[in-house]
Amino acid sequence: MFTGQQVVALFRELGITHVVSIPDSTIGRWDEALSNADGLQLIRVCREGEAWAVAGGLYLGGATPLVLIQCTGLFESGDALRNIVHDWHLPIFSMIGYRSYLNQDTLPGDTCLVFTEPILDAWKIPYKLITDANQIDVIRAHYRECLAKGTAGAALLAEGKA
Amino acid sequence: MNRREGGDRRVLAARRRAKATSRMPLVESVAVVRDGRGDDDIVITSMGNAREWMAMGPLHPRDFVYVPSAMGHATSLGLGLALAQPNRRVIVLMGDGSLLMNLGSLVTIASLAPKNLVVVLYDNGVYEITGSQPTPGTSAARARGDSVDFAAIARASGWSSVQRYSALDDWQNNFAKVMKASGPTLVVLDVEATNRPGPRSPGKTAQRAPEFMAAIRSVANGV
Numbered sequence: 005m006f007t008g009q010q011v012v013a014l015f016r017e018l019g020i021t022h023v024v025s026i027p028d029s030t031i032g033r034w035d036e037a038l039s040n041a042d043g044l045q046l047i048r049v050c051r052e053g054e055a056w057a058v059a060g061g062l063y064l065g066g067a068t069p070l071v072l073i074q075c076t077g078l079f080e081s082g083d084a085l086r087n088i089v090h091d092w093h094l095p096i097f098s099m100i101g102y103r104s105y106l107n108q109d110t111l112p113g114d115t116c117l118v119f120t121e122p123i124l125d126a127w128k129i130p131y132k133l134i135t136d137a138n139q140i141d142v143i144r145a146h147y148r149e150c151l152a153k154g155t156a157g158a159a160l161l162a163e164g165k166a
Numbered sequence: 167m168n169r170r171e172g173g174d175r176r177v178l179a180a181r182r183r184a185k186a187t188s189r190m191p192l193v194e195s196v197a198v199v200r201d202g203r204g205d206d207d208i209v210i211t212s213m214g215n216a217r218e219w220m221a222m223g224p225l226h227p228r229d230f231v232y233v234p235s236a237m238g239h240a241t242s243l244g245l246g247l248a249l250a251q252p253n254r255r256v257i258v259l260m261g262d263g264s265l266l267m268n269l270g271s272l273v274t275i276a277s278l279a280p281k282n283l284v285v286v287l288y289d290n291g292v293y294e295i296t297g298s299q300p301t302p303g304t305s306a307a308r309a310r311g312d313s314v315d316f317a318a319i320a321r322a323s324g325w326s327s328v329q330r331y332s333a334l335d336d337w338q339n340n341f342a343k344v345m346k347a348s349g350p351t352l353v354v355l356d357v358e359a360t361n362r363p364g365p366r367s368p369g370k371t372a373q374r375a376p377e378f379m380a381a382i383r384s385v386a387n388g389v
Contacts, residue, residue, distance in 0.1 A: 022249070022250075045249070047249070047274075047278065048274070048277065049242075049270070049271075049274050050270030050271070050273050050274050051268075051270050053236065053238075053239065053242075053268070054239070054242045054268065054270065054271055054274060056236075056239075057236065057239035057242030057243045057246065058242045058243070058245050058246040058274070059246060060243055060246060061242065061243040061244060061245060061246020061247040061248075061249075061250065062246035062247070062249060062250045063246070063250075064230070064243075064246070064247055064250070064375065064378060064379055064382075065246060065247045065248075065249070065250025065251045065382065066250055066251070066379070066382070066383065067246075067249070067250040069246070083236045084236040084239055086236070087234060087235060087236035087239070088236070091234045091371050092371050092375050093371065093372050093375060094375065
């Protein structure tokens with residue numbers, strides 16, 4: 005999909021200060037670039053639920069965080085998301101890896117394809133599905149739209165394998 | 167039961183009784199923080215300690231009563247605030263039942279080592295606000311009759327400052343020293359279980375979040 009340099013450049017352009025993350029095999033390729041990016045702090049958490057609360061604290065403290073996790077972590081972290089995004093109305097933007105969307109060779113019948121989008125709908129997170137490396141502009145535009153509205157939002161990143 | 171097993175059980179029971187009698191009262195232990203916090207400090211309260219904190223009088227503008235919460239995430243919220251506000255001390259009050267739901271946060275916090283974060287853990291061994299059922303970490307719920315040692319977990323996770331107090335006067339006498347330590351700091355307080363209901367939100371979250379953000383926008387003097 006995107007290179008680490010592309011992602012870092014995008015985050016800098018959007019004013020992101022902290023990336024709160026647990027990697028998967030796609031997101032993990034950006035680790036080195038994110039770790040070495042000036043002005044951007046990568047925060048590694050142990051479980052995805054933590055990510056929303058850490059991001060919430062960062063936002064309350066005046067920073068501009070982004071949550072970067074896989075869809076399986078989205079499933080795990082529903083209550084934390086609900087609390088931060090809906091109870092407290094904190095407009096946290098996330099980028100979520102969509103496991104098996106492009107390729108189910110590793111995990112035939114992967115139920116991530118069944119549940120990811122309905123769960124984003126259920127949690128009332130407006131999202132854009134990103135299936136192509138040429139769609140970085142879509143992420144940028146969606147982020148800015150969410151920022152203008154003061155709402156949470158997500159970019160759902162199609163992935164090829166687990 | 168053989169004689170040895172009976173002896174072991176009596177020893178364990180005696181240890182449990184001894185531990186049970188060396189617990190400080192919750193309200194007074196919360197009051198130590200309320201009376202001693204600095205004006206610039208951020209204080210996050212949750213669950214039972216939030217109920218007591220609110221009952222003690224008007225809130226400080228830099229109080230964040232984390233009600234409603236996602237249980238266990240006060241440490242994580244505090245970590246985010248501590249990173250975003252490095253010149254303010256961030257004090258998180260939470261219970262042992264909550265921490266058990268987010269034990270990994272101890273590792274996350276240690277990895278980032280925010281010097282300005284203090285977690286005060288009220289260890290009463292029960293889920294107080296749901297009727298004081300024992301947690302899986304308390305001696306009453308464990309076959310060996312021991313209990314989880316949160317201080318040891320924090321030390322093993324890499325926390326630089328870890329303290330534990332069972333007597334109220336020890337906590338009172340050491341509060342200022344604990345707050346001055348270079349964090350992250352975990353203070354485990356052995357407190358008596360109460361049987362009181364959960365806290366009520368002090369207001370609408372849609373208003374409380376921006377008010378809190380405005381209150382911490384001013385420049386802090388540093389910790």
